[in-house]
Amino acid sequence: MTEFALEGAALTRRFGGFVALDGVDIAVKRGEIRGLIGPNGAGKSTLIDVLSGRAKNRGGRVLLNGEDISELSSQQRRKRGMARSFQRTNIFPELTVEQQLRVASWAVADADIAEVMDELNLIALADLPAAEISYGDQRRLDLALALVGRPRVLLLDEPAAGLTTEESFSLARILRDLANRWNVTVLLVEHDMQVVFSICDRISVLHLGRSLSEGTCAEIRINPTVIAAYLGTEA
């Protein structure tokens, strides 16, 4: 079996004349937390969309644990163990926290929701409609929905967006801990560099729809190309 849980090869995506992804390659090892960074418009969210099946790739292949899933729908990808969260909070506002996690569990062979509620501190909110809980709680619920059934690969699109520094680090700690214990492979798009550097094993950098660089956190911090294109001298 391949050592990579998730691979994207020569992924291409165009919107009219604009090339959002231009032959991007990415390979994430099993159990790894991979950060995906780059300036706005670099193609990070498009890459997540193509990998998860939200957007059709116009070239290249997506492999999940060695299996070509390029032609599979998002539902089929979920059944094979790929889950994702979204840039904007994407929950079920009228269902209670417990109801929506229960619904999520039905899609993955009646998975246990108690463990997810416990890990993400959602138990006290179980009976509240999602629309009535705080933004920070909604972000944790969003993550919990993706984590139900212990997916093998988790694609996270700015999970800490809009959170306070304290909430962001709390979420990062939970993510790091769960990825280790549940052996989840994570591809994380995040603008908060402190979060990225604190939990990622490796980082991929995108710029103008192309792979700019890849390496460990330490390597990326001192990479002159990355500093020039994205991080700047403060990083």
Next chain:
Amino acid sequence: MSTIAQGAVRPAKPRSDFAALAVLLAGAVALLTGFALPWIVPSKLAMSLLAQSLFDALLATSVGVLILQNGRVSFGQAAFSGLGGYAFGVLVARKLVGAEAALLIALLLPTLLAFLLGLVIARVSGVAHAMLTLAVGQAFYEIAFRWRELAKGDDGMSFDLPARIFGISSRSLQDPAIMLVLTWSILVVVLVGLTLFARSRTGMIAAAIRDNEERSRFLGFSTMVPRALVYAIAAFVAAISGVLQATYNGYIAPQMFHWTVSGFALIMAIIGGAKFIVGPAVGAVVLFYIKDFAGQVAEYWPAIVGGALVVVTLTMPQGIVGLARLLWLRRARR
């Protein structure tokens, strides 16, 4: 997993079982109340009016199910009540099949059609969806209106019921007291059934899809089939309304399909409270009597109905049942 987590999450099932039991108990009480109605309602005319308001209640409930479970507004639900009534009336009048088989066909045909249509029209939402349902409803109206060989076109068609249906005397089915009890009982069973459906796995998935279709897909659900299933259930309820009307009146006419019938059913659902399963039925009965009263005192009675809708929309955004629930909760908090 912590012990606290187990304790906090696991009680959900017994609580849910208790709620289901409470629904069944309430349904049983309502059914028993129905049998007392002929002694409570003062005259045959009043019974007849109430029975007709319950036909409307079934159609309004059908519209409400679409709003509650699918988040979709329909201006064409009369297509399915009309189709149920027409299928029953035509099959019985032409003696093509026995009355029992006609009844079955009249209920299943609109249900199946709505499921198939649902697979297509569930893909659109908002105004486009409303217009599509309007178009479907009016297409049926035009067919019934112009196809004279089917059921005498715009004149409508009277038909005689066979002597007995399911062993029940047909004449008794046209008796206001018996029809009132029958329709009440069917309405109660429908409301209990819909409540249990909303709490079921399929009902919850449909509600999740209503709330957020994209996320539902990314959780791994096919979003079309549950939506289409809700269309089918709604059409089944509408078809019951149409069959009961046709049976009671012994008459079918293209007006059964007209968009104004669908429009009034939607108004009933909004007045009663479309976010509650029982809301549309309450709205239907209330609006039926407002219509009846307004028709007696004013020639331009639709203006009074319109005024009532404006008042309810502005003062009771969740309808009569929503307001009642709000008052109940306030009282309970004191």
